[in-house]
Amino acid sequence: MMKVTITDVAKKAGVSKTTVSRIINHNYAHTTEETRQRVLDVIKELDYRPNALAKGLKSSQTNVIGMVLSNLKNPFWTSVLEGVEDATRNQGFHLMICNSDEEPEKEEQYIREFRMRQVDGIVINPTVRNPDFFRQLVDSRYPLVVINRKLPGLNVNNVVINNVKGASMAVRHLLNNGKRNIAAVTYRNEHVSTWKERIQGYRTALLDSGYAAEDLRIVEAEQDSGKIKEATLRFLREHPDTDAVFSTNNMITLEVMDAIRELGLSIPERIAVVGYDETVWAKHLNPPLTTIRQPGYQMGQIATNMLIEAIRTKNETEPKQIVLEPELIVRRSSGAAE
Amino acid sequence: MMKVTITDVAKKAGVSKTTVSRIINHNYAHTTEETRQRVLDVIKELDYRPNALAKGLKSSQTNVIGMVLSNLKNPFWTSVLEGVEDATRNQGFHLMICNSDEEPEKEEQYIREFRMRQVDGIVINPTVRNPDFFRQLVDSRYPLVVINRKLPGLNVNNVVINNVKGASMAVRHLLNNGKRNIAAVTYRNEHVSTWKERIQGYRTALLDSGYAAEDLRIVEAEQDSGKIKEATLRFLREHPDTDAVFSTNNMITLEVMDAIRELGLSIPERIAVVGYDETVWAKHLNPPLTTIRQPGYQMGQIATNMLIEAIRTKNETEPKQIVLEPELIVRRSSGAAE
DNA sequence: TTGAAAGCGCTAACAG
DNA sequence: CTGTTAGCGCTTTCAA
8 A cells, every 4th residue: 555645646637746736725826627626536536645744844834833741640731731732723733742740851852852843833831940941942933832830031922820819819718718827738849930929829818918927837848749748737736726728739639638637627617728720529529629720721722822823923923921810619628608 | 043954064064964864863884983073063053953854754754653532631541641651752752642522523534634744653542433434544554553442343453451350340349348239320322342341340240249130220321510410319319228339430430429428328338439440539538439440551651662563563563452450449438348 | 727847854875 | 984866745936
């Protein structure tokens, strides 16, 4: 079974390659309806599929975009990926993905490889530890959209979710429910804006309500199975007057709830809980979990459309920054009056 | 900022394109260390990145594989994707993905597009509703690995997980824990082998233990938010002697547990539960959930390695069928003695 | 309305 | 050890 090329089609239809090409690409500079039909028939008969590589080589556009994500395990990222995938299709593009695993070396290498493959542009959740490389990338005018995190000092297309707002919504909600000693639990991470912003939201909400800096209760632990639970246990034992916990991520929430259960404290009566990230399982937990919903799907979709827009305009429009708003989903775990 | 090509490098280094090509691809038919170094320096200086399109066009291999999955929302598929992604990288390949959403038309179109893009082969969870198309695909000797489901009557590379075994393990475990009236909850779906096999495993386990066909308790509902919960509620009300539920999928499990809670029945004392699919949240449910763990990551990994093997051997080896074994993870929800 | 020919960037005989 | 040359399959002037 040999490969069938445009030449085969041309020969069999008794026309030139040019004509075939024009017909395929709807550049019919007034081709006769008759030849058009003949060529189309031959194409079907031979089951001809144009070689996208050759086309891309010639036109230096591949209609493929790349996505670099950093973590597939977290369902938040799955929904982002879905948004990217859908938007990609709707625009007639294809999607290549790879996973940096939060490692800057991988991130850099994968981007290089995307460029070698002539991928038209990329959507990325950056590790934020390759500042020079990204500066170069932006300078080279390679179409790029950064999502979920910010790249300090770089004027680049960016779609993020308002973390300060989300966190402070969560904390204010707890305050409104009469909670007074609210702890925040988070990963220790120097680089990533996300965490810093959520903690900042927690801080602002409390300070605005008249708390002093010393009243803040911030629990930090490594991003490592079990560490968060340990840290939470230790903290709750040392600060038994804590009456609410704000958790900054969906995986953290699960460990926090385990810790509370292990201490035999009831949720929400003794300790209220609000988690970051809405998930499929949140409403099925016991008690159902109050969460901050992040529009991940939308973020993916918007970023992709932005990227493709940039590709179409040869990246000549000024970079845009978009901030999406999170949403509070109230369930029983936060002790709200029903 | 112009694109730099192999010609630029050759010119600047004062050698021919051939030499540069050889050096890049480590085909140094004894190139002088000196010229090698010089060329390498120029490559770095010019920040030359070979155009993979041109290379692919010439060598008619792109080192890209495609994956067609049918559902990104379920975390089981995320772990499969991870396995595929990792294996792809480890073999120096790249990955393109798309989502058929269980729609046969999309599935077919995406595969066609993969082939146009000269993707070297694909891994797919098929909708099983394109039998003719797949037969053609196999006949054309296009490298292909089918995962998770079986394509009846087609001799093709296949990696699946033993569903009959998994289901019967779950049911036997419940029997061993003294449960006698075990219901199975599942989606209604004509096409997909997965569910039929899980129900078959349930059936076999019970029949083998001396139950009659009339004793089977199979609850079916549409795959639609809330339907499963409704159906479960109805069934448990009509059959109050039911003392255990085997759920055939992780999403179903969540709804089943909701239903049981809504009826005020304790898990596992009054009703024991075993769920299909291990998830991050299973051990954090209340009570922690006994599950059947499916080696999804491995399935992805093995399928990918198989595919790349097929690509390397030009698909000349006989198709292989691999069946992976699931594993029972015992937690409190099934009422096991600790 | 159609075709001939050049060339996208790369690799691989074949020659030297 | 290195270079010349001929394509891979397609698009696109330019000419007919």
